[in-house]
Structure formats: structure tokens, C-alpha cells
Amino acid sequence: MESESAIDGTSLDLGPAKAELSRRVSSSLNFSTSPHPPSWPKSGDFARAQSFVSPKPLKPFNTADFKILLLENVNKTGVDLLEGVNYQVTSLKSSLPEDELIEKIRDVQVIGIRSKTKLTERVLKAAKNLIVIGCFCIGTNQVDLKYAAERGIAVFNSPFSNSRSVAELVIGEIIALARQLGDRSNELHRGTWNKVSNGCWEIRGKTLGIIGYGHIGSQLSVLAEAFGMTVIYYDTVNLMALGTAKQVPTLEELFKAADFVTCHVPELPETTGMIGREELSQMKRGSYLINASRGHVVDIPALINAMRSGQIAGAALDVYPSEPGGNGDYFSNDLNPWAEDLRRLKNIILTPHIGGSTEEAQSAIGIEVAQALIRYINDGATLGAVNMPEVSLRSLTIDEPNHVRVIYIHRNVPGVLKTVNEILGDHNVDKQMTDSRGDVAYLMADISDVSNTVIKDLYQRLEGLNSRIMTRVLF
Numbered sequence: 001m002e003s004e005s006a007i008d009g010t011s012l013d014l015g016p017a018k019a020e021l022s023r024r025v026s027s028s029l030n031f032s033t034s035p036h037p038p039s040w041p042k043s044g045d046f047a048r049a050q051s052f053v054s055p056k057p058l059k060p061f062n063t064a065d066f067k068i069l070l071l072e073n074v075n076k077t078g079v080d081l082l083e084g085v086n087y088q089v090t091s092l093k094s095s096l097p098e099d100e101l102i103e104k105i106r107d108v109q110v111i112g113i114r115s116k117t118k119l120t121e122r123v124l125k126a127a128k129n130l131i132v133i134g135c136f137c138i139g140t141n142q143v144d145l146k147y148a149a150e151r152g153i154a155v156f157n158s159p160f161s162n163s164r165s166v167a168e169l170v171i172g173e174i175i176a177l178a179r180q181l182g183d184r185s186n187e188l189h190r191g192t193w194n195k196v197s198n199g200c201w202e203i204r205g206k207t208l209g210i211i212g213y214g215h216i217g218s219q220l221s222v223l224a225e226a227f228g229m230t231v232i233y234y235d236t237v238n239l240m241a242l243g244t245a246k247q248v249p250t251l252e253e254l255f256k257a258a259d260f261v262t263c264h265v266p267e268l269p270e271t272t273g274m275i276g277r278e279e280l281s282q283m284k285r286g287s288y289l290i291n292a293s294r295g296h297v298v299d300i301p302a303l304i305n306a307m308r309s310g311q312i313a314g315a316a317l318d319v320y321p322s323e324p325g326g327n328g329d330y331f332s333n334d335l336n337p338w339a340e341d342l343r344r345l346k347n348i349i350l351t352p353h354i355g356g357s358t359e360e361a362q363s364a365i366g367i368e369v370a371q372a373l374i375r376y377i378n379d380g381a382t383l384g385a386v387n388m389p390e391v392s393l394r395s396l397t398i399d400e401p402n403h404v405r406v407i408y409i410h411r412n413v414p415g416v417l418k419t420v421n422e423i424l425g426d427h428n429v430d431k432q433m434t435d436s437r438g439d440v441a442y443l444m445a446d447i448s449d450v451s452n453t454v455i456k457d458l459y460q461r462l463e464g465l466n467s468r469i470m471t472r473v474l475f
């Protein structure tokens with residue numbers, strides 16, 4: 001698999017091959033007061049780091065040459081952290097149409113997205129300089145993770161920073177549906193007083209069925225029990241129940257018992273169309289359905305029919321098979337052919353994918369993903385990557401001035417380590433770590449007492465190997 005190395009911005013002549021020689025800006029920092037592990041930089045530290053000048057005679061790649069494109073209104077916390085390292089950051093409020101995305105992604109080493117931007121193989125093929133993707137959200141289904149890994153492009157996300165926000169939204173929706181709040185509020189907005197108790201319920205004593213008992217589902221379970229609900233859940237994995245919740249062995253069993261069914265599964269081939277006509281018919285008559293996971297999980301035309309027939313008494317949808325690119329765009333039949341029918345139903349809450357959209361969640365996600373990107377760019381650490389083996393060495397310190405960090409991402413085939421170590425073996429390898437995940441392996445080694453010529457030689461010899469996906473040399 002051919003892949004291009006990332007950056008060329010150094011004073012070294014590396015010939016036609018592109019090298020990335022990156023100054024490790026965090027190396028002079030003291031993290032002793034940080035709540036994070038030592039290699040996790042804190043907000044604010046990076047500005048100080050800029051004053052660190054390598055004592056080596058090499059003129060390293062400057063972080064200011066590093067281009068980052070952020071889409072979909074990534075939170076200011078993340079933008080500030082990345083700008084604080086002096087990267088060139090462009091931040092846009094919405095996603096981009098695919099052709100425009102392809103134009104823009106050609107030029108950048110890093111892209112940051114949320115749930116809307118699809119980084120397909122076609123898009124990533126154009127991303128000749130890309131080394132890392134930051135998903136400033138939980139879901140990573142919008143990225144072709146396998147293809148990215150084959151190209152040596154690491155992908156990071158924020159696995160739980162918005163889980164609480166989604167769980168709280170769902171609690172609000174359960175009560176709003178049980179009391180038909182949306183309809184009453186709309187009626188009075190139009191001037192109609194409609195005081196009714198018919199078909200309106202307390203949620204105390206009702207049963208909540210959670211499909212997918214991960215970060216969000218389990219958090220929701222705790223909140224729901226605090227409201228006096230009985231909680232049952234279905235998950236493909238056998239998971240510890242929180243509180244007095246009970247795992248049920250089949251979806252049918254969950255549908256039979258639940259007054260409210262809520263979906264918290266990732267988008268996978270198995271979860272696509274998971275709630276369709278058959279499943280809706282297995283639910284209790286007059287029960288409620290909530291989907292804040294991914295748009296393809298629920299078959300919406302089947303839901304429309306089930307609501308028209310009274311089988312389902314109310315629904316809340318936060319996600320849709322096709323979602324508009326930005327705020328102000330119209331949610332029309334052009335986007336989803338049933339949009340008008342959906343909007344005409346009673347007791348249905350339609351929200352524009354806001355499950356994770358709180359100040360708390362977005363601020364935390366901005367910091368978490370920006371820090372992961374900085375660690376990867378500057379130190380090569382893949383901890384938390386969703387498509388690469390997790391490899392990390394402690395940051396090089398100022399006491400190790402003539403070291404380089406070699407990162408060799410390669411195809412996971414027999415004999416590579418022997419060959420690489422023959423190349424590195426001519427030098428003093430201070431520390432080394434390697435791991436593989438599927439077809440891709442990631443090797444990191446710190447080498448001491450290196451000169452300009454040695455760096456160039458190491459780089460060129462590694463680049464010449466058949467197994468190579470990407471070579472980076474950080475110093």
C-alpha cells in the first residue's frame with residue numbers, strides 16, 4: 001500500500017521523498033502539577049513551549065508550517081489549544097460538500113470533524129499530506145477507519161465527554177413524551193388552550209428498555225432509576241448492570257416489557273434498520289420510541305406508520321439518515337423523502353442532532369481531542385486512537401538533546417522488525433515500543449547521539465522498505 005509521508009519543511013535535504021521532521025515542543029515542560037499522566041500537556045503550557053529552542057545544530061520543522069482544518073464548529077477550547085502550539089488553524093462553522101472537502105483536505109496535515117463530515121476512501125485518497133484525523137465527537141462511523149489505518153492516518157475521538165449530555169436529553173424527552181409537552185406547547189404558541197390528562201402519564205413505575213448499554217445507555221440507566229423507573233437493557237455484550245437494572249437476553253423480551261424504548265448503539269451493519277416494522281409491532285401498544293444514536297438505526301417510514309396506527313404513542317428523534325450541512329438549512333423531502341410526513345405527526349419531538357450539544361460537553365471534547373492531536377503530532381503517541389495500535393513512549397526531555405524519535409508505521413507482515421532493527425541497530429536505541437492492530441503495525445524508537453546525516457540516512461533507509469506505510473522522524 002503506497003502512502004506518502006507527511007511534511008517537508010526542514011533545512012535538511014531529504015531528496016524527493018517527503019519527510020516529517022517535527023520539533024517536540026512539549027519536551028521542555030514540567031507537568032508535575034497536571035492531573036493528567038506526565039505526557040498530557042495542559043491548556044496554556046504550549047505557549048510557554050514555544051520558547052524552547054532545540055540545542056541541536058539541526059533546524060527543525062516549525063510547528064507553524066503545520067496546517068489544521070477544523071470543520072463543524074469545533075469548540076473554542078480545542079481551537080485555542082491547537083493555535084497555542086502555533087499550528088496554522090482554519091476553523092469553519094459547518095461541514096463542506098464533498099468536492100469542496102476534497103479540494104481543502106489536499107493541503108492539510110490534520111483535519112478535525114464532528115459527526116456530519118464523511119471521510120470516505122474517495123476523500124482520504126485526496127488527502128496526500130494528512131497524518132491524523134480528530135473526531136470531536138463520540139461516533140467514528142463517518143470515517144473509513146480501515147482505509148485511514150492502511151494509509152497510516154491515525155484517528156482519535158472523545159469516547160465519553162458528551163455521554164451525560166445525551167443521557168440528560170433522553171430523560172427530558174421521556175417526560176416530555178409521557179406528558180405530550182411538545183404538542184401542548186405548540187398549541188399554546190398558536191393561542192389554543194388545551195388542558196388534557198387523557199394519555200398523559202407519570203414516568204414513575206414505568207419500564208425503560210435501553211438498547212446498547214455502553215457509556216450513554218448505562219448513564220441513562222442510573223438517571224432513570226432515580227426517577228422511579230424500572231430499567232431493562234439489551235446489549236450484544238454481557239455487561240454489569242448498574243443499580244437494579246436487568247439485562248435481557250433478546251430484543252423481543254425488551255420490546256414486550258418496555259413502556260419506553262431508547263436506542264444507544266453505534267452505527268454498524270447490524271444496527272442499520274434495527275428498529276423496523278417487525279420490531280415496532282413487537283413493542284407494547286401505546287409505548288414510546290427514542291433514537292439519539294444514528295439515523296439509520298430506525299426505519300422512519302415504518303415508525304410513521306406505527307404512530308399513525310396508534311401502536312407507538314410518541315417518539316423523539318435526534319438523528320436522521322440524511323442531515324443538513326449547517327444551521328438554517330431546510331429539513332425537507334429533498335433530504336429525506338418522508339420529512340413532511342414526519343413533521344405532521346403528533347407527539348413527536350424532532351431535534352437537530354443536539355444530543356451532545358451542551359457547553360460542558362463541547363468544551364471537554366475540544367480539550368480532549370486537541371490534546372490527543374498534539375500528543376500525536378509532537379510525540380507520536382497513539383494512546384486512544386481508534387484505528388491504530390496504542391503505542392507511547394515518554395516525552396523526550398531537554399536532558400536528551402541529541403535524540404530523535406523514529407516512527408515507522410508499516411504493514412503487519414513477517415520480518416519487518418528484524419529489518420528495521422538492522423537499520424536502527426547501528427545506533428544507540430534508548431527505548432522502543434511496537435504493537436500491531438490488524439494489518440497495520442506502529443513502531444516507535446528513541447535514538448541517541450544522532451547527527452544531521454544520521455537522521456537523513458535513517459529516514460531514507462526506512463522509507464525504502466517495502467513494508468513502509470509512513471515514516472516520521474521527530475526531534
Ligand SMILES: NC(=O)C1=CN([C@@H]2O[C@H](COP(=O)(O)OP(=O)(O)OC[C@H]3O[C@@H](n4cnc5c(N)ncnc54)[C@H](O)[C@@H]3O)[C@@H](O)[C@H]2O)C=CC1
Pocket residue numbers: 138139159160162163166211212213214215216217234235236237264265266267268270271292293294318319353354355356357
Ligand atoms: N445524538 C448525539 O448527539 C450523540 C449520539 N451518539 C451515538 O450514540 C452511540 C452510542 O454511544 P456510547 O454509549 O458512547 O457508545 P458505547 O460504545 O459506549 O456503547 C454502545 C453499546 O452498544 C452495544 N452494541 C453494539 N452493537 C449492538 C447491537 N447490535 N445490539 C445491542 N447492543 C449493541 C455495545 O456493546 C455497547 O455496549 C454512538 O456510537 C453515537 O453514534 C453519541 C453521542 C452523541
Ligand SMILES: O=C(O)C(=O)COP(=O)(O)O
Pocket residue numbers: 114115116136137138139140162353354355356357
Ligand atoms: O458524539 C457523537 O457521536 C455525536 O453524534 C454528536 O455529534 P456532533 O458532535 O454533535 O456532530
